[in-house]
Amino acid sequence: MATLAAKLGLKIMAIAFWLGNLLNISFDSQSDPKSQYLGILNIDNIHNPILLVTLGSVISIIAIAIILVRSSIVSLQRLKKSNQELESLVQETSYELDASKASLQRSNFILSRREQQLRKQQNVLFDLTKDKAINQGDFIVAVQNVTRTGSYALNVERASIWLFDKNKTLLHCLDLYQKSLHLHTEAEFLTAAAYPSFFKALLENRIIAVEDVQDDAIFQELVHPYCLPLNIVSVLISRFEVGGEIIGILLLEHTDIEHLWIEEEISFASSLADLLALGMEAQERRRAEESLRVEQKKSERLLLNVLPQEIAERLKNVQSKTKLHLKTSGTIVADSFEEVTVLFADIVNFTEYAASISASELVNVLNDIFSEFDHLVEQYDLEKIKTIGDSYMVVGGLPVPSKDHAVAIAEMALHMQTAIQKFKRTDGTNFSLRIGIHTGQAIAGVIGTKKFIYDLWGDTVNVASRMESYGLAGCTQVTEATYQLLKEKYYLEQRSAINIKGKGEMITYLLKGRI
Structure with a gap:
């Protein structure tokens, strides 16, 4: 101017x-x-x-x-004023642009950080879903994996899992992971009596996110006894359920400074709680399966006490294929064997002895004697058929055919005669056995609709029974058929011809011992 x-x-x-x-x-x-x-x-x-x-x-x-x-x-002057106004407007616009640019940069940074956090959390969840401890029901290991990974994924100092008692009046810390110490421990109990508002909030809310515990009504009961001593400032809680029942909570605690829980963190905590529920369901399923296996083993052991293993397996296969039960299936398994050796043993004069003792004493004596015989059956790989009173029946050569069935029966008979000498009557005298043996054809199978057994039928069974009943106390009597199988290995003494009911006169032999 x-x-x-x-x-x-x-x-x-x-x-x-x-x-x-x-x-x-x-x-x-x-x-x-x-x-x-x-x-x-x-x-x-x-x-x-x-x-x-x-x-x-x-x-x-x-x-x-x-x-x-x-x-x-x-x-x-007007131009100068306009220039000043324009400069002011330009400067103001520049400030606004700079502020918008800074805000955009902050937004991009936050979005980037949230994207990274979300990706990290997704990777953690993916790894946990493949965790064998969770899938196979090893709940303790699964709990420790969840607390540790949750602590690092959300960068919180303390991550813990608490379980409710049956009445939902007590919380027990199953595992507490402290990130700075790299340590898993257990914390104290929390009770509804001491913290009623806290327990009420847990039962009413699946998610609780608190930025400052001192400003939140839910945590007022816990601030002085729990939060302040542990320097806990911010808390995120996610509840988990199994079968619609509230089981426990996942507790994430931030120390020293306040932490604003973002949506991704809350969603992540909820996913961790869901994994805990899956892990607990897997544990319950594992326990149920284990109980089922135990019961199945008990049933199998009981079945094997009644039936030979091969027959029991065949019986189970038949049932699984036909989907029939024993009570409707009649004879499930029946086989014909060309040659088996049958043994009958009877305690001499045991009926008179039984009349002189109590029932419990009678049962105990028979149990002791027959248990000894059972060990011999296992030793010689024979098959016990049944006991009737004081009579004991065993067979060799089935259900799996074998060539040495007569030898195995002969060895058992000799050991039975020795074993019976260990038992005394009340008057101090020894028990004695009559044993009868015969070799021939037989049919074996499972019969009955309820208390089914593996039994043996045929003339061979009848003849073996006659050998026992027509035998001598303390001796083992065998037929000609059995003699022919044993004569090369055992001493056998021929008896005079005896008249056997239903068979007429028969030449029999007394088994004395191994050559």
């Missing part, structure tokens, strides 16, 4: 000098400029037409110049 005024002033001075030259007015440098200027404006010179015209023009020019100067000054 000043520059413009100066330029106008110079132009006016130039016009004045031009006028002076035109009027032959001399501007002596030594004269007073003021007087020279006044000379120009001398009234005497006003009557000069040329001068008047010239002065009028000058005055017009000066007036116009003054107007132009004033207008320029006003315009310049």
